[in-house]
Amino acid sequence: MLGSVSAPGFRAARVVSFCVLAAFAAARPLRAQAADVPVFDDDKLLASLTEQSVKLHEQHRLVAVATLAKQRGERSKCRLALAPPAREKLTPPQVCVAAHRSTWIVGVVFHCDSCAEWHFSGATGYAISADGAIATCAHVVAPEPGSKDEFAVAADPDGVVHPVIEVLAADLRTDVCILRVEAKGLVPLALRTDSRPGETVFCYGHPQHHFGFFSEGEIARFTTESQDEPDAKDDVAPADGDGKAPAKPGAAPSPAPAKGATGPDGKSADALPVVVMEITAEFAAG
Numbered sequence: 001m002l003g004s005v006s007a008p009g010f011r012a013a014r015v016v017s018f019c020v021l022a023a024f025a026a027a028r029p030l031r032a033q034a035a036d037v038p039v040f041d042d043d044k045l046l047a048s049l050t051e052q053s054v055k056l057h058e059q060h061r062l063v064a065v066a067t068l069a070k071q072r073g074e075r076s077k078c079r080l081a082l083a084p085p086a087r088e089k090l091t092p093p094q095v096c097v098a099a100h101r102s103t104w105i106v107g108v109v110f111h112c113d114s115c116a117e118w119h120f121s122g123a124t125g126y127a128i129s130a131d132g133a134i135a136t137c138a139h140v141v142a143p144e145p146g147s148k149d150e151f152a153v154a155a156d157p158d159g160v161v162h163p164v165i166e167v168l169a170a171d172l173r174t175d176v177c178i179l180r181v182e183a184k185g186l187v188p189l190a191l192r193t194d195s196r197p198g199e200t201v202f203c204y205g206h207p208q209h210h211f212g213f214f215s216e217g218e219i220a221r222f223t224t225e226s227q228d229e230p231d232a233k234d235d236v237a238p239a240d241g242d243g244k245a246p247a248k249p250g251a252a253p254s255p256a257p258a259k260g261a262t263g264p265d266g267k268s269a270d271a272l273p274v275v276v277m278e279i280t281a282e283f284a285a286g
Contacts, residue, residue, distance in 0.1 A: 040211045050120040052161035053109035065150035068141040071167035078168040080129045085190040096214045099204035102127045102189040105155040106136045110147045124205035127186035138177040154181045203281045217281025225274045
């Protein structure tokens with residue numbers, strides 16, 4: 001009898017507890033991501049990058065893209081203190097966090113022919129030394145028809161914009177450029193020289209202003225490309241530039257590669273084959 005008398009009260013208590021929990025859950029914002037996962041507002045970040053870049057320009061702290069483009073054709077090598085490869089095995093989410101700390105937004109603030117407003121065209125760069133060296137594509141700092149007042153900047157992982165000071169080295173055949181930014185204490189990514197087909201790879205970048213885009217794939221193969229002189233197509237990158245209006249138009253042809261550089265075996269860099277790693281990872285959203 002005692003059990004039968006207490007049972008209705010027990011059920012009522014459970015109902016009240018459930019209602020309290022439901023009300024508590026309804027009062028809290030629901031989310032799918034973990035509490036420490038960054039949520040990117042692309043438009044808001046783009047507006048912030050533009051505003052910060054314009055302020056730096058007003059302070060006369062920015063270097064013109066035309067100056068940097070000239071340096072691309074004159075500087076073929078530099079000496080850097082590179083980070084050693086890490087030995088700790090990371091999970092994909094840990095790789096994403098580590099990549100975020102070393103990935104910068106390298107871009108150009110510019111005027112277009114259509115209006116008087118400043119615009120920002122962003123791409124991806126990776127810190128490779130703690131003292132300000134960032135690797136990106138050479139076409140990122142190429143003057144483009146239809147744009148004027150072009151100045152290069154780089155935003156750190158926290159979204160703070162810094163001036164790009166100079167080109168340290170560039171290889172126009174492979175569309176690679178190492179820039180120096182006015183910043184210290186960067187978290188550099190290590191470079192490997194023993195990659196193999198079939199290995200898992202991860203991409204973290206800012207393609208078409210989809211900031212913080214992370215994807216996974218694998219190394220498909222290594223292949224060589226022809227060693228023709230670079231032309232206009234070498235400076236066009238639809239996957240990692242500004243995919244929004246007003247988009248920057250196609251770039252002007254690159255100058256010829258710097259002569260006299262040598263590779264690890266002492267041969268002229270102009271005679272070395274260009275080896276391309278092809279991967280299966282999705283790089284741009286969609």
